[in-house]
Amino acid sequence: MESTRTALDESRLERLIEVGRSLVTERDPDAVIQNALRAARDLTGARYAALGVLDKSRSGLERFLTDGMDAATVESIGDTPRGRGILRMLIEDPQPLLIEDVGQHPGSAGFPPNHPPMRSFLGVPVKIHGEPWGNLYLTEKKEGRFDQTDEQSAVILAEWIAIAVNNARSAAAERVQLSFEAAEQERRKWARELHDETLQNLAGLRVLLSAARRHADSGPSIEVIDTSIERVDETIEEMRRLIADLRPAALDQLGVGPAISALVERVQSERDVTIDLRMDFVVRGSSGTGRLVPQLEDTIYRVVQESLNNAVRHGEADRAIVEIFEENGEVNVKVADDGSGFDPDAPRTGFGLTGMSERIALAGGELELSSSPSGSTVRARVPTRRLGQTA
Numbered sequence: 294m295e296s297t298r299t300a301l302d303e304s305r306l307e308r309l310i311e312v313g314r315s316l317v318t319e320r321d322p323d324a325v326i327q328n329a330l331r332a333a334r335d336l337t338g339a340r341y342a343a344l345g346v347l348d349k350s351r352s353g354l355e356r357f358l359t360d361g362m363d364a365a366t367v368e369s370i371g372d373t374p375r376g377r378g379i380l381r382m383l384i385e386d387p388q389p390l391l392i393e394d395v396g397q398h399p400g401s402a403g404f405p406p407n408h409p410p411m412r413s414f415l416g417v418p419v420k421i422h423g424e425p426w427g428n429l430y431l432t433e434k435k436e437g438r439f440d441q442t443d444e445q446s447a448v449i450l451a452e453w454i455a456i457a458v459n460n461a462r463s464a465a466a467e468r469v470q471l472s473f474e475a476a477e478q479e480r481r482k483w484a485r486e487l488h489d490e491t492l493q494n495l496a497g498l499r500v501l502l503s504a505a506r507r508h509a510d511s512g513p514s515i516e517v518i519d520t521s522i523e524r525v526d527e528t529i530e531e532m533r534r535l536i537a538d539l540r541p542a543a544l545d546q547l548g549v550g551p552a553i554s555a556l557v558e559r560v561q562s563e564r565d566v567t568i569d570l571r572m573d574f575v576v577r578g579s580s581g582t583g584r585l586v587p588q589l590e591d592t593i594y595r596v597v598q599e600s601l602n603n604a605v606r607h608g609e610a611d612r613a614i615v616e617i618f619e620e621n622g623e624v625n626v627k628v629a630d631d632g633s634g635f636d637p638d639a640p641r642t643g644f645g646l647t648g649m650s651e652r653i654a655l656a657g658g659e660l661e662l663s664s665s666p667s668g669s670t671v672r673a674r675v676p677t678r679r680l681g682q683t684a
């Protein structure tokens with residue numbers, strides 16, 4: 294290691310440090326990658342540089358970004374590499390790989406038509422938190438062959454790409470989380486305002502009308518008062534529903550368990566649906582088991598609320614099951630309905646499912662949708678986090 298490090302001459306070191314600075318200040322992950330690819334070519338003398346981003350299963354490439362190839366050449370090659378041949382070797386065994394002539398290598402899958410010649414190859418993995426995330430490839434060294442110094446530069450750049458991409462990702466996640474929190478805050482404010490002002494005014498009006506009725510003579514005025522009382526009662530009911538939909542006070546005061554019990558009651562009484570609620574003790578809350586952190590409580594509540602809404606509105610379900618339990622440090626949420634079903638992969642115009650999956654991802658969990666003509670199921674798993682516990 295020491296010998297390769299000392300082999301990095303001063304100008305390369307300077308270039309590396311310069312790139313490092315620019316990567317730290319850049320917030321856009323794609324710009325980070327493009328800067329790093331350009332620097333990788335400068336530092337190693339490679340004609341081409343590319344970065345392949347692994348897909349979810351880490352068995353192929355989901356994205357392929359290049360530097361050094363003009364747009365017309367990229368266009369004429371057609372499909373971007375998916376991670377076969379030499380690229381597969383690096384996916385399966387994520388460590389630096391130096392090849393003198395790709396075409397002669399037994400692992401090569403060959404090049405597509407219109408592909409410029411590429412002989413020498415240097416590939417290094419990009420790992421985020423120790424997990425393979427992508428690979429940095431350098432090809433076609435202009436003079437001589439790739440050496441240990443090139444490899445060292447590529448390894449350092451790959452580490453910096455990982456840090457910069459991770460930073461950019463967490464900054465983006467933080468912004469989304471803040472916007473969710475701001476939305477909940479706004480809902481809380483409106484719920485309070487409507488409760489304390491509008492609802493109280495309506496209640497006052499109801500008292501006045503009742504008093505007027507007691508003193509009114511019989512005749513048409515009584516009828517008018519009765520109708521008014523009825524209307525006011527309906528409006529009060531609607532207002533209560535709206536307030537609870539915005540944000541039930543129970544969610545802040547009592548926790549997600551009681552808030553969901555009340556939600557289930559409400560949906561059952563308003564819609565023609567029977568809901569079976571199973572909630573485990575830990576989530577329900579009790580002395581000794583602390584409240585979950587607000588982000589998690591909000592997430593669980595909104596997932597159940599949206600799923601039940603979808604089940605009755607779109608699926609016209611007769612029955613639904615809501616199951617919430619804690620297991621192995623995770624809260625599991627399942628909402629199943631016997632409705633008409635839908636295609637979970639179809640493009641969406643609504644925000645419900647999208648918002649739900651964003652919330653779950655932010656909380657570090659996973660969401661799974663399944664559906665058939667006999668019903669739909671939403672399953673979510675999120676790491677448990679309680680108030681007063683460090684992450």
Ligand SMILES: Nc1ncnc2c1ncn2[C@@H]1O[C@H](COP(=O)(O)OP(=O)(O)OP(=O)(O)O)[C@@H](O)[C@H]1O
Binds near residue numbers: 609632635645647
């Ligand atoms: N349980 C379900 N049963 C049947 N169809 C569903 C169910 N859940 C979702 N869908 C279908 O998926 C679509 C997308 O749902 P999503 O919640 O994202 O949006 P939405 O309900 O249409 O609008 P929003 O939630 O923003 O009010 C729905 O329009 C509906 O067609």
Ligand SMILES: [Mg+2]
Binds near residue numbers: 599
């Ligand atoms: Mg919806």
